Amino acid sequence: MADILDLTAIWAAVPDAWDWLMRAGGVELRSQGLGSVALRLGLAMVFGGILGFERERRDRPAGLRTHILIAIASAIFALVALEFLALPTAEEERLRIDPIRLIEAVTSGVAFLAAGSIIVARGHVKGVTTGAGMWLAGAIGLACGLGYFQIAGLGTGFALVVLTLLRRLETLLAVKRPRGERRRTGTDEAP
Numbered sequence: 587m588a589d590i591l592d593l594t595a596i597w598a599a600v601p602d603a604w605d606w607l608m609r610a611g612g613v614e615l616r617s618q619g620l621g622s623v624a625l626r627l628g629l630a631m632v633f634g635g636i637l638g639f640e641r642e643r644r645d646r647p648a649g650l651r652t653h654i655l656i657a658i659a660s661a662i663f664a665l666v667a668l669e670f671l672a673l674p675t676a677e678e679e680r681l682r683i684d685p686i687r688l689i690e691a692v693t694s695g696v697a698f699l700a701a702g703s704i705i706v707a708r709g710h711v712k713g714v715t716t717g718a719g720m721w722l723a724g725a726i727g728l729a730c731g732l733g734y735f736q737i738a739g740l741g742t743g744f745a746l747v748v749l750t751l752l753r754r755l756e757t758l759l760a761v762k763r764p765r766g767e768r769r770r771t772g773t774d775e776a777p
Contacts, residue, residue, distance in 0.1 A: 657727035664731025696724035
């Protein structure tokens with residue numbers, strides 16, 4: 587059976603398509619090579635995916651894909667900021683750049699998404715941890731985009747401790763009920 591999609595032909599056409607895009611108005615990378623960009627975006631995807639997988643396993647509204655997309659988007663914002671800083675016009679004194687604005691912009695955007703995951707139903711607040719996880723995925727993406735892989739990796743590791751081990755500790759100490767156990771609300775209705 588013949589392949590409907592010839593991947594070899596597509597892969598061979600990539601350099602031509604890339605050249606066409608660059609001639610059509612693409613901007614050459616200045617602060618790092620394409621390999622470095624791919625590594626940073628790839629690590630944002632992996633670290634965001636680790637957090638998202640944990641949320642997905644617990645059947646949370648913002649799971650694997652959401653966390654990955656937030657981390658990649660944050661990394662792209664960071665990479666674009668680095669590239670912008672590498673432009674020749676950035677060396678002129680009249681152009682003032684405040685890198686903290688990048689962090690503020692990503693934080694605001696992700697906070698907006700995270701707030702949407704928090705709901706109040708029948709007097710119970712749900713989704714706060716999911717929202718915090720989304721916010722963290724944004725921070726991890728920024729760290730990957732800026733090249734701070736150690737910070738991103740450690741942040742991912744610490745987040746997994748918080749999301750998994752501390753949940754078990756809360757259950758053990760009876761601070762939280764085990765998953766699936768219904769909470770009594772004064773009536774026989776489920777929360």
